[in-house]
Amino acid sequence: MPRGNNPGRFIWLYRTYILAFLVFLVSPLVAASIFAFNDSLFPALPWQGFTLNWFFNDSEPQLGVFHDRRLLRGLHYSFIIALAVSMLSVFVGTCNAFLFERGNFPGKNFFYIMMILPLVIPGVILGISILVLASVIANGLEDNYNIEFDFLRPGILLVVFGQFSFITTITTLVIAARLKKFDIAMEEAALNLGASWKRVLATVTLPFLRPAMIAAGIVAFLVSFENFNTTLFLVGSEAPLTITMYDRMAKVGSTPVLNAMSFLLIVGSGMLALLSVVVQRDKSPK
Amino acid sequence: MHQDLKRLSLFLLFLPFGLWIILLIVVPHIGMAVLSLREKVAPRVYEYGLGNYIEFINEPIYWNTLLRTGSMSLLVTVLALLIGFPIAYYIAKVAGYRTRGALFLFCLIPLWVSDLIRAFGWILLLRETGVISGFLQWSGIIAEPVEFLYNDVTVIIGLVYTVILFMIVPIASTLDGMDNSMIEAGYNLGGSGLTVLGRIIVPYAMPGIASGCIVVFMLTAGSYLTPILLGGKNSSWFTEQIYDQFITRYNWESGAAFGFFLLAFTSVVVWLGLKLTGQTLTNTVARN
Numbered sequence: 049m050p051r052g053n054n055p056g057r058f059i060w061l062y063r064t065y066i067l068a069f070l071v072f073l074v075s076p077l078v079a080a081s082i083f084a085f086n087d088s089l090f091p092a093l094p095w096q097g098f099t100l101n102w103f104f105n106d107s108e109p110q111l112g113v114f115h116d117r118r119l120l121r122g123l124h125y126s127f128i129i130a131l132a133v134s135m136l137s138v139f140v141g142t143c144n145a146f147l148f149e150r151g152n153f154p155g156k157n158f159f160y161i162m163m164i165l166p167l168v169i170p171g172v173i174l175g176i177s178i179l180v181l182a183s184v185i186a187n188g189l190e191d192n193y194n195i196e197f198d199f200l201r202p203g204i205l206l207v208v209f210g211q212f213s214f215i216t217t218i219t220t221l222v223i224a225a226r227l228k229k230f231d232i233a234m235e236e237a238a239l240n241l242g243a244s245w246k247r248v249l250a251t252v253t254l255p256f257l258r259p260a261m262i263a264a265g266i267v268a269f270l271v272s273f274e275n276f277n278t279t280l281f282l283v284g285s286e287a288p289l290t291i292t293m294y295d296r297m298a299k300v301g302s303t304p305v306l307n308a309m310s311f312l313l314i315v316g317s318g319m320l321a322l323l324s325v326v327v328q329r330d331k332s333p334k
Numbered sequence: 335m336h337q338d339l340k341r342l343s344l345f346l347l348f349l350p351f352g353l354w355i356i357l358l359i360v361v362p363h364i365g366m367a368v369l370s371l372r373e374k375v376a377p378r379v380y381e382y383g384l385g386n387y388i389e390f391i392n393e394p395i396y397w398n399t400l401l402r403t404g405s406m407s408l409l410v411t412v413l414a415l416l417i418g419f420p421i422a423y424y425i426a427k428v429a430g431y432r433t434r435g436a437l438f439l440f441c442l443i444p445l446w447v448s449d450l451i452r453a454f455g456w457i458l459l460l461r462e463t464g465v466i467s468g469f470l471q472w473s474g475i476i477a478e479p480v481e482f483l484y485n486d487v488t489v490i491i492g493l494v495y496t497v498i499l500f501m502i503v504p505i506a507s508t509l510d511g512m513d514n515s516m517i518e519a520g521y522n523l524g525g526s527g528l529t530v531l532g533r534i535i536v537p538y539a540m541p542g543i544a545s546g547c548i549v550v551f552m553l554t555a556g557s558y559l560t561p562i563l564l565g566g567k568n569s570s571w572f573t574e575q576i577y578d579q580f581i582t583r584y585n586w587e588s589g590a591a592f593g594f595f596l597l598a599f600t601s602v603v604v605w606l607g608l609k610l611t612g613q614t615l616t617n618t619v620a621r622n
Contacts, residue, residue, distance in 0.1 A: 062420070062424065066437075072495070073441070075455070075459065076452050076453075076454075076455025076456045076458075077451070077452070077455055079456075079458045079465060080452075080455035092458070093465060093469075140350045140351070143347050143350045143351060144347075147347040147351055151344050151347060151348075153344060153348070159351070159355075160616060161616065162359070163355070164616065166358075166359055168549075168552050168615070169359075169552075169597065170555060170556025170573070170600060171556055172556055172558060172596070173556070173596060174359075176366065176576065177362035177365065177366040177593070179580075180362065180366050180586065181361060181362040181366075184369075212354075213354070213358040270446040273448070274446065274449065276448065276449055276450060276558065276559055277556060277559075277573070280558065281577075281580065290448055290450050294450055297450075297454065302454065310451040314447050314451065317446040317447055318447075320446070321439075322439065325439065
């Protein structure tokens with residue numbers, strides 16, 4: 049592969065392959081976006097002319113995405129869930145990074161494997177196992193003590209827990225990778241100069257970790273936002289966006305308003321993903 | 335005093351980790367195991383036994399779905415490896431510094447776009463009234479609209495598309511750490527392109543390959559949206575059976591047993607994969 053008998057032609061073929069792959073990569077995204085601008089009731093050819101109605105129009109039949117109450121509500125719930133998941137998982141991920149990079153305790157390898165495990169459990173299973181546990185507890189409390197805990201029923205809190213359960217592994221790995229690069233002599237120097245360990249943490253170690261924490265937070269936000277498998281089983285009446293869009297697709301069929309939403313999501317998550325890369329890159333040479 | 339402080343901080347650090355793993359992973363799975371062993375014999379009367387598992391084993395439809403999901407997931411994994419490896423190699427070793435960054439970003443951005451939107455894009459391209467069918471008609475290759483959706487080939491293409499980035503990224507980052515002089519040395523010692531690939535590059539990339547394969551296989555076997563949206567009602571994917579038992583039939587006991595079959599199946603495949611390639615979970619998955 050690296051050098052064929054005919055290097056010129058080989059590299060040319062290789063580049064064509066890469067190009068074909070890139071076309072394969074973007075074509076569904078382009079298809080999902082482009083019909084948002086087609087002045088037609090169906091996301092299909094022929095092209096009926098350019099319009100922004102699927103974004104801004106406020107009446108049926110071309111109800112724009114910014115006036116579609118249910119989609120906007122889904123977006124709102126997705127935001128709340130993703131924000132909660134990313135804050136929780138960055139906090140626990142940071143603790144875990146210190147625990148596994150700095151701590152020494154019996155059974156560390158075992159616990160490390162336990163930490164990785166949520167990433168290799170299918171999302172559907174994480175969803176049903178948390179659903180089962182929460183319902184068993186809720187039913188038990190209701191039957192035996194007549195207490196009703198609504199938050200143990202499918203709803204936002206369970207969705208947050210379900211997503212948090214595997215996203216924390218991702219944030220831990222991102223933050224631990226950065227902590228591994230930290231030169232412990234910097235902490236020792238600060239301690240020798242008389243700083244308390246709290247102050248060392250706040251002024252030396254955590255600032256060093258900040259880019260990784262921000263990047264992990266963005267990744268967690270995006271993974272939470274796009275999650276479907278785990279969420280599907282835990283969702284209550286406050287459905288996040290992916291579930292709302294799926295329902296719309298299953299019940300109403302595809303309409304260009306979904307293309308408009310897809311376009312917004314593609315642009316939004318693309319920018320966030322870029323941001324997470326930039327945040328990590330700028331600080332890494334130091 | 336110092337020792338106590340250290341213990342205390344270790345304990346405080348362990349607390350969130352322990353709560354997370356125990357409350358959200360260990361206890362729920364135990365709960366699911368208990369539930370899967372329970373059978374409803376009369377309203378509010380339960381009996382414990384292996385009934386749900388036996389029911390599964392005796393019903394060929396369930397077995398077939400599991401085997402079908404497993405074999406298609408393996409196929410998707412192999413395809414993703416074959417298609418993705420040259421891309422990863424190009425990113426890590428062939429592309430110039432700038433192109434590499436751009437390609438890497440390019441590969442990452444669709445990673446953060448939801449499965450739903452990607453499947454939606456494929457539907458718009460492939461359905462009877464879709465872009466490809468329309469284009470082929472316009473160019474005169476076909477006379478009637480053709481339905482490209484709702485068959486196994488489409489499901490496999492869609493799944494490869496969904497997961498291939500998880501194959502490319504770990505392989506590219508493993509190859510990135512490889513010294514180019516190793517490849518040069520292989521050639522200087524008279525190795526052909528294939529020998530160098532098989533004896534130097536692939537063995538070096540093995541942790542990345544194993545990591546990619548594990549993640550890809552798990553994601554495929556556990557996927558729900560892509561097979562259903564692209565395969566239609568007859569995709570018979572195993573996660574669909576679980577959903578059916580849980581939500582449609584409200585038969586949680588057998589749904590939990592189904593969940594364990596999926597978990598056991600994927601764990602065995604991952605374990606076998608690790609054994610065959612001589613890798614461990616820690617040095618593969620934890621690398622990314």
